[in-house]
Amino acid sequence: MTAKPSAPKNVKVDPKVLVIDVGGTHVKLLMTGQKEPTKFVSGPTMTAARAVRDIKLAVKGWKFDCISIGYPGPIINSHPLREPHNLGGGWMAINFAKAFGCPVKVINDASMQALGSYEGGRMLFLGLGTGLGSALVVAILGAAMQIVTLRPLIGRDPLNTILVTFGISLMLQNYALWQFGPVVRKIPEPITSHFTLFYLQYPWYRIVIALLSAAIIGGFWLFLKYSRFGVWIRATAQDRVMAQAMGIPVPLVYTGVFAIGSAMAAASGVLFAPTTGVDSSMGLDWVLRAFIVVVVGGMGNLAGSVAAAIFISLLESYAAIWLDPSQAVIVSFVVLILTLLFRPTGLFVSTPR
Numbered sequence: 001m002t003a004k005p006s007a008p009k010n011v012k013v014d015p016k017v018l019v020i021d022v023g024g025t026h027v028k029l030l031m032t033g034q035k036e037p038t039k040f041v042s043g044p045t046m047t048a049a050r051a052v053r054d055i056k057l058a059v060k061g062w063k064f065d066c067i068s069i070g071y072p073g074p075i076i077n078s079h080p081l082r083e084p085h086n087l088g089g090g091w092m093a094i095n096f097a098k099a100f101g102c103p104v105k106v107i108n109d110a111s112m113q114a115l116g117s118y119e120g121g122r123m124l125f126l127g128l129g130t131g132l133g134s135a136l137v138v139a140i141l142g143a144a145m146q147i148v149t150l151r152p153l154i155g156r157d158p159l160n161t162i163l164v165t166f167g168i169s170l171m172l173q174n175y176a177l178w179q180f181g182p183v184v185r186k187i188p189e190p191i192t193s194h195f196t197l198f199y200l201q202y203p204w205y206r207i208v209i210a211l212l213s214a215a216i217i218g219g220f221w222l223f224l225k226y227s228r229f230g231v232w233i234r235a236t237a238q239d240r241v242m243a244q245a246m247g248i249p250v251p252l253v254y255t256g257v258f259a260i261g262s263a264m265a266a267a268s269g270v271l272f273a274p275t276t277g278v279d280s281s282m283g284l285d286w287v288l289r290a291f292i293v294v295v296v297g298g299m300g301n302l303a304g305s306v307a308a309a310i311f312i313s314l315l316e317s318y319a320a321i322w323l324d325p326s327q328a329v330i331v332s333f334v335v336l337i338l339t340l341l342f343r344p345t346g347l348f349v350s351t352p353r
Helices: 048-058 096-100 128-153 158-180 204-226 228-238 240-245 250-276 284-297 302-322 329-342
Strands: 017-022 026-031 038-041 066-071 104-108 194-197 200-203
Touching: 026 048, 038 048, 048 096, 066 096, 096 104, 128 158, 128 250, 200 204, 204 228, 204 250, 204 302, 228 240, 228 250, 240 250, 284 302, 284 329, 302 329
Parallel strands: 017 066, 066 104
Antiparallel strands: 017 026, 026 038, 194 200
């Protein structure tokens, strides 16, 4: 491992980042400018000292300025809070910056796996495990938050639930702002190729997002329609008191629904982050749009929400032709107000005769 020669003071040079993804089966290494990661086997016997030794051997001769490590466990201020379950020991005690002789940033690999987030915030490689890991972690956190803060409010005024969830969202946003700062972290798209559509270059990654989103929605619809828990969810949504009288564990249903919603939100964030970047308030606009979609599509109507999402997105896209793109969202609010005035049950809900 050698340091890169210093550049002249009047020339700005982007730092070269070495990204290390510490996994239970392999340790992956990738440096800025490389396309394919280098990896070696890890496992339960992989201690922190042995990992540092093997990494130094693997990157011998490489020139980089700093290191970003994806660690399989909770992190605060680049310091592991506990030892990993599937690796050896010594991870909490080691000083990575001293061991490697350069600045090191340690992040949690479940929420942003393999993200080289040192200063520039450049993602060098992204695996499928990022979305799955994020969904799993956020689902567990969502279930815990529902049990602690929202379950005691079941049966009370819905306004209490809205206030509590709004307060929690503010806490999470400010914590992210404190930890990562206000600067938007730009994440390059994992698929950068384009294709021609009506004389325009269209990115393939948008197609990937559409296909994966359709798969998630389709899987959720099948889950609601054919699984036992899905039947419990539909019964509880229709009549909570009757469902509880029939023996359905309503508190468990609420917790499960909150966990599923949290997991889907996390997966959506991972898919969408490369198109806009990552910052502490990236979800605010989409929470507002989600509210509009649910009201226009109809409460409790999954197909109506999907149709409303397509309808609203097309309206905003066409409005952007004549209006400033930042003002096109006004059209969505107009549709929301008209829906509440003339068809409060939703545009895509059949009216009973």
